[in-house]
Amino acid sequence: MGRELQKQPQQEMASAVEQLLAVNPYNPDILPDLENYVNEQVSSETYSLDANLCLLRLYQFEPERMSTQIVARILVKALMAMPAPDFSLCLFLIPERVQMEDQFKTLIILSHYLETGKFRQFWDEAAKNRHIVEAVPGFEQAIQAYAVHVLSLTYQKVPRSVLAEAINIEGLSLDKFLEHQVANSGWILEKGHGKGQLIVIPPNEFNHPELKKKSSDSIPLDHITRIFPILG
Amino acid sequence: MASYDYDDSRANYDDPRHAAVPSPAGQDIGYDPNFVPDSVKSFVVHLYRHIREKNVYETHQMYETSFQSLSDRLFKDTPWPSVDAVAHFVDNDHVFCLLYREMWFRHLYARLSPTLKQRIDSWDNYCSLFQVVLHGVVNMQLPNQWLWDMVDEFVYQFQSFCQYRAKMKNKTEQEISLLRQFDQAWNVYGVLNYLQAFVEKSSIIHILEEEKEGLEQFTATDGYDYSGGSSNVLKVLGYFSMVGLLRVHCLLGDYHTGLKCLLPIDISQQGVFTSVIGSHITTIYHYGFANLMLRRYVDAIHEFNRILLYIYKTKQYHQKSPQYEHILKKNEQMYALLAICVSLCPQVKLVDETVNSQLREKYGEKMIRMQRYDEEAFAIYDELFSYACPKFITPSAPSFEEPLVNYNQDAYRLQLKLFLYEVKQQQLLSGVRTFLKVYSTISLGQLAIYMEVDESTLRTILLTYKHKTHAVDSVGKIMSNADVDFYIDDDIIHVVESKPVNRYGDFFLRQIVKLEGLINDLDRVKLD
Numbered sequence: 001m002g003r004e005l006q007k008q009p010q011q012e013m014a015s016a017v018e019q020l021l022a023v024n025p026y027n028p029d030i031l032p033d034l035e036n037y038v039n040e041q042v043s044s045e046t047y048s049l050d051a052n053l054c055l056l057r058l059y060q061f062e063p064e065r066m067s068t069q070i071v072a073r074i075l076v077k078a079l080m081a082m083p084a085p086d087f088s089l090c091l092f093l094i095p096e097r098v099q100m101e102d103q104f105k106t107l108i109i110l111s112h113y114l115e116t117g118k119f120r121q122f123w124d125e126a127a128k129n130r131h132i133v134e135a136v137p138g139f140e141q142a143i144q145a146y147a148v149h150v151l152s153l154t155y156q157k158v159p160r161s162v163l164a165e166a167i168n169i170e171g172l173s174l175d176k177f178l179e180h181q182v183a184n185s186g187w188i189l190e191k192g193h194g195k196g197q198l199i200v201i202p203p204n205e206f207n208h209p210e211l212k213k214k215s216s217d218s219i220p221l222d223h224i225t226r227i228f229p230i231l232g
Numbered sequence: 233m234a235s236y237d238y239d240d241s242r243a244n245y246d247d248p249r250h251a252a253v254p255s256p257a258g259q260d261i262g263y264d265p266n267f268v269p270d271s272v273k274s275f276v277v278h279l280y281r282h283i284r285e286k287n288v289y290e291t292h293q294m295y296e297t298s299f300q301s302l303s304d305r306l307f308k309d310t311p312w313p314s315v316d317a318v319a320h321f322v323d324n325d326h327v328f329c330l331l332y333r334e335m336w337f338r339h340l341y342a343r344l345s346p347t348l349k350q351r352i353d354s355w356d357n358y359c360s361l362f363q364v365v366l367h368g369v370v371n372m373q374l375p376n377q378w379l380w381d382m383v384d385e386f387v388y389q390f391q392s393f394c395q396y397r398a399k400m401k402n403k404t405e406q407e408i409s410l411l412r413q414f415d416q417a418w419n420v421y422g423v424l425n426y427l428q429a430f431v432e433k434s435s436i437i438h439i440l441e442e443e444k445e446g447l448e449q450f451t452a453t454d455g456y457d458y459s460g461g462s463s464n465v466l467k468v469l470g471y472f473s474m475v476g477l478l479r480v481h482c483l484l485g486d487y488h489t490g491l492k493c494l495l496p497i498d499i500s501q502q503g504v505f506t507s508v509i510g511s512h513i514t515t516i517y518h519y520g521f522a523n524l525m526l527r528r529y530v531d532a533i534h535e536f537n538r539i540l541l542y543i544y545k546t547k548q549y550h551q552k553s554p555q556y557e558h559i560l561k562k563n564e565q566m567y568a569l570l571a572i573c574v575s576l577c578p579q580v581k582l583v584d585e586t587v588n589s590q591l592r593e594k595y596g597e598k599m600i601r602m603q604r605y606d607e608e609a610f611a612i613y614d615e616l617f618s619y620a621c622p623k624f625i626t627p628s629a630p631s632f633e634e635p636l637v638n639y640n641q642d643a644y645r646l647q648l649k650l651f652l653y654e655v656k657q658q659q660l661l662s663g664v665r666t667f668l669k670v671y672s673t674i675s676l677g678q679l680a681i682y683m684e685v686d687e688s689t690l691r692t693i694l695l696t697y698k699h700k701t702h703a704v705d706s707v708g709k710i711m712s713n714a715d716v717d718f719y720i721d722d723d724i725i726h727v728v729e730s731k732p733v734n735r736y737g738d739f740f741l742r743q744i745v746k747l748e749g750l751i752n753d754l755d756r757v758k759l760d
Contacts, residue, residue, distance in 0.1 A: 079513045092485035112654040117695030153698040156721045207719040209728040
């Protein structure tokens, strides 16, 4: 997730927080640091699930210290981490009465659309709630990356219209997007039979199952090491 | 809500050994805390001596067997004699007295119903005992069983306290003022920090790493340490505390962090955690449950299958153990969890035949109904989850403002709701699966007609299928959980049935290790 280029102080903050988590994760005093770190993740487009779960845990221990604004940011960041189950992981720690608030209801609906592949509805709903999602830079790109991920698990060749709907890009912008993918990710454009363009997604073990390594053929090294003393 | 009664007020606690009928606070009229029967005197004197002589075997015998039989005989529904009454038989040994009180409270919790004051006293006793261990002034060798029970009981009493505190409605004024006054007792930070302190102070994570490189011995000696005046207590408590942390985090709904705490232990192999049946079961139960909640069904099925098979083969040896009922209860719960996993992810091939036939016997009929995804099916998911889930807790202190409300079910309701939400999101997948199983290729249009949806809805269902069957593992790698998989080429679906993988390599490795162990045993046999 992290960007290649980070400014020095951001890195320092990240490592300081990682340090706190390693040394003393069950300490109420680190709560303000973790809150600052959430804002830091938002502005620098980085992400730390462990730090955010730790903060939600502290909120769970002392509900009176909870900031719903911070919780909302954590949830948006968790959506951006799809396909990982981070959004549910966060919800497990947020009391039900908090989840009843409107902004969280909206986020839960957004998550539902993403979990069930309903990208059209997702983008419509997101458009209606710009104030929530636009507060976090990189949101659109992250969801588009997730959409591309699911499509490439599923399709060898995907119709242009299906792709357009999933990533919510059309027309000239889509051409540009495709150009970029062709140049950088090995996508190939093909003429479909009569009904528009087809996009050939590069093979992976999920859309080309024959590429899947036969797990029966290989034994991980650490299993072999079990018998080293015997062999020796 | 399931018909199953989640509320633990009657059928008391997490495990059946605590399911005693509560008598009013255990303060029966006939009980004299200062009366020490001869058999108890002899018990403490011998136990004290065996501990001092570092005789782990005898200590274990007395701890497991004598304590149990004395309890059955003399203290069925009263507490043991107070520590003050026995202290002079054991030179007033500070550590022994702390250990005695730990057992005293454990017995009280198991057979009677502790008062708030007793809960608080037990917390204080744990604090004193743990301080002593953490400051390294202990030089005993205690049986793993006992050390495991300590961690297990500590977490259990914490869970029990949270449940108790959350039932605010019927609290007396005196109870409320005690709760306010002793707000540090069973405080969640305190509990987590003790467990964490054991892990850190014992350097157990480092020891396990060193062991992988052959620089340390821990597993091979079952954690015992006979060299010089050293003690196994801190090390093994540190080790079991990782399991304790997994459990506490599961109780809080933090499955990711829970699994992270367990990471230093390689559960695919024998370890100290398998040397005590209770620890083995607790570890795998929580590991499996956490993976279920993380949608890593295959991992959950694997481990549930292994332990259920293990219990099936070995349970006869535990029939006389005080843990026997607990083993049976967890066994049943894990079958329920396995039924859920296999319903959501029908990888029956991963389940051993013996386990599978048990599973069908217990839940076969329910599992068929679970495939239907109607209201009745959801009710069964609800029922099995409620029966088999950990007893979730709300860790925060109550609001003492009137009106006093119960919140002991809040945490459970939230986890149940989110779980059922996940089940609903997957509701159309079993339909797709049925069709995919009978075709090798089929067009989107055709399948849409069969499933009575339009083509674009079908595309979303297929995406959902892919997303839900491809879990992200702990290092971010995508793992396929799909029994039937497919790919789409334009508008044709190609079906790929996953073939059973026979892990011959693993099988041979296991047998090689087994054979070597057997040969070593034979070598040790001296024939006259």
